[in-house]
């Protein structure tokens with residue numbers, strides 16, 4: 001089944017008999033509340049307000065999306081009156097219950113025969129609070145809690161005109177379904193309250209810009225300007241004057257004084273994207289501004305105090321740049337008191353399908369008509385692809401498929417050929433050593449044997465091998481590429 005905003009509507013979870021598993025005969029009210037272990041595991045306390053909660057249900061290749069808002073209780077089990085049906089023999093008829101009230105989500109094991117796993121911890125006849133990124137396993141069914149962390153206005157302009165600092169282009173719904181992403185957003189939410197300079201690392205297209213915007217929105221400066229500067233997009237000769245402004249007569253053509261991006265961001269936030277591309281001179285100037293909290297315009301003499309929160313981002317390995325003296329060590333330490341790394345999309349498996357879904361819905365709303373579904377094998381293909389261009393590449397791929405499918409279900413053949421062949425390899429991939437080749441052969445044989453032993457069931461094969469199903473799917477895609 002494709003990812004859809006489907007909400008199972010049959011039955012009611014509200015009746016008291018629905019709270020008791022008929023095999024365990026343990027009434028729900030005997031459950032105890034166990035301590036919150038989620039915080040230790042995932043540290044999500046920063047994101048508690050589940051204003052737009054989703055549940056992604058994965059069972060083998062089958063994916064579905066449940067919007068939790070609008071219903072208080074969700075019964076999970078094999079029974080016909082369950083709202084979330086998990087249909088394998090491991091699952092009790094009335095296995096567990098989700099409750100969503102006052103912005104908090106809890107899961108209760110209803111005395112099920114085989115128990116409920118929450119982030120790998122067994123839950124028996126007990127209730128725990130869960131949040132974005134938490135994974136509840138019931139039999140073969142995986143339930144991933146997701147939310148829209150926020151809604152930010154995105155602009156793809158490479159630089160921001162100070163006179164139009166909040167230029168907007170489109171709205172971005174931020175999906176959080178991956179535990180690591182949830183951790184990143186939770187930590188950014190905490191640091192947002194302070195003046196601390198934040199350095200965002202991550203591959204190109206992974207969502208650094210989106211995170212920086214959310215940081216600003218969570219900060220006490222949210223109603224002040226957010227000025228976004230792409231340091232790679234401004235010619236080196238102009239960068240200084242653009243950032244710090246200039247006085248009349250500072251250079252030929254400077255016929256009037258002009259404030260720079262820093263001044264445009266007064267009281268707000270400046271987001272210096274691609275900070276690794278700053279020239280040596282601009283690095284010195286920036287360091288001075290950060291140290292003294294004041295700037296001097298080009299051609300000026302008097303310092304101007306600046307009250308600006310600084311957020312930087314780069315896809316570069318800045319530490320390596322420091323090692324090779326391309327980036328000043330003192331500036332590096334000045335901008336990195338709080339560093340976060342946005343994980344690459346290939347490691348955010350649950351988010352791949354949700355984002356694809358969001359992109360399809362947006363495209364459909366642009367052209368009118370119902371949004372097409374994404375075929376299950378296309379979802380599997382998207383999940384197995386390594387996404388070197390991350391979310392940006394996924395968005396483009398979905399758009400391509402949307403056009404090719406012409407209103408019908410998006411199938412594998414509608415996606416760009418490099419995604420179908422899964423051929424996107426890192427550009428500087430070194431040739432494989434003979435030992436590595438041998439290891440790969442043994443690994444492949446072991447995986448194939450495990451799949452055969454489990455009658456083709458990938459979930460059980462992964463469990464037998466002690467690896468995640470995601471790793472298994474990734475490896476199989478790799479073998480397909482090698483063949």
Ligand SMILES: Nc1ncnc2c1ncn2[C@@H]1O[C@H](COP(=O)(O)OP(=O)(O)OP(=O)(O)O)[C@@H](O)[C@H]1O
Pocket residue numbers: 154172173174175202203204205206207208209210211273315355391392395
């Ligand atoms: N969680 C998300 N939900 C929806 N769209 C997203 C999300 N993350 C990123 N995008 C979209 O993907 C594209 C790339 O994101 P973004 O510009 O934030 O990446 P980046 O890491 O800053 O890229 P670059 O390194 O090239 O500057 C944008 O169009 C953005 O709106």
